[in-house]
Amino acid sequence: MLTVEGLHAGYGELPVLRDVSFSVAAGRIVGVLGANGAGKTTLMAALSGLIAPTAGRVMLDGKPVQGLPAETIVGLGMSHVPQGRRIFPGLTVRENLMVARTKATSRAPGGFPAVLDTIHDLFPRLAERKDQLGWSLSGGEQQMLAVARALVARPKVILLDEPSLGIAPLLVEAMFDAIQEIRRREGITVLVVEQNAEQALRISDEVHIMELGRIVASGDPVAIGSDPEIVRAYLGT
Numbered sequence: 001m002l003t004v005e006g007l008h009a010g011y012g013e014l015p016v017l018r019d020v021s022f023s024v025a026a027g028r029i030v031g032v033l034g035a036n037g038a039g040k041t042t043l044m045a046a047l048s049g050l051i052a053p054t055a056g057r058v059m060l061d062g063k064p065v066q067g068l069p070a071e072t073i074v075g076l077g078m079s080h081v082p083q084g085r086r087i088f089p090g091l092t093v094r095e096n097l098m099v100a101r102t103k104a105t106s107r108a109p110g111g112f113p114a115v116l117d118t119i120h121d122l123f124p125r126l127a128e129r130k131d132q133l134g135w136s137l138s139g140g141e142q143q144m145l146a147v148a149r150a151l152v153a154r155p156k157v158i159l160l161d162e163p164s165l166g167i168a169p170l171l172v173e174a175m176f177d178a179i180q181e182i183r184r185r186e187g188i189t190v191l192v193v194e195q196n197a198e199q200a201l202r203i204s205d206e207v208h209i210m211e212l213g214r215i216v217a218s219g220d221p222v223a224i225g226s227d228p229e230i231v232r233a234y235l236g237t
Contacts, residue, residue, distance in 0.1 A: 001027075001028075001156060002059070003058070004020055005057040006056040007056035007066075015054075017042055019214065021215070026156075026189055030206045031204035033201075034209055034234060035211070041193065044083075046058070047078070049065070053067065060077060060078050074155075075103065077155050079151070079153045079159065081149075081161060089133075093131070095134075104155075115154065116152075118151075118185075119152070123147075123148055140171035143166070151182065156189060158188050160193065160194075172199060179192065197225070204221045205221070211234060216234070
């Protein structure tokens with residue numbers, strides 16, 4: 001569903017990603033772990049079209065998307081939940097969801113109302129707060145809204161950048177459970193960047209470790225999480 005080949009990207013004269021390659025099979029959850037500054041957020045930005053790669057290919061469901069505008073990539077089936085949530089200020093919860101509608105939303109059985117019902121089933125709190133301003137929600141509720149907004153576009157692939165960031169500890173596990181439920185119900189392929197290694201290892205089918213813009217280790221989450229050298233060097237003790 002998602003293939004990355006020899007990807008290089010950065011900001012101006014500053015290179016960040018160096019020859020990154022991996023693939024994500026349809027319906028899988030793949031985690032990308034690493035310390036601050038490893039290049040994880042830059043990877044997500046390059047995949048979703050927020051920055052243009054300087055070299056390499058990104059294939060979404062067999063089609064090249066590298067260098068395309070972000071809105072085009074969304075229309076082709078890849079949604080990005082950015083770090084920090086980026087809730088639209090001044091808009092209600094429902095309005096934050098309405099602005100994310102695409103042609104795929106309209107083509108869904110029942111259209112936007114049916115998609116909204118699915119989202120409210122996944123995140124009942126958003127139904128309770130549908131007329132509340134998005135910026136006034138708690139951190140955990142804002143993260144739910146950011147994920148829900150990405151789901152409105154009916155993506156094939158969803159990119160989640162640090163979904164546990166700024167969430168109360170009691171809600172972190174619930175958020176990762178929701179990610180698994182999204183995959184189970186909707187069959188969506190998930191690429192999740194996360195510093196909470198324990199939770200990412202728990203839900204992922206495969207994990208990649210990044211350091212200084214490169215993938216330095218890949219494998220089964222159980223094997224990665226039980227390797228003392230990888231844990232000590234990249235994930236913390």
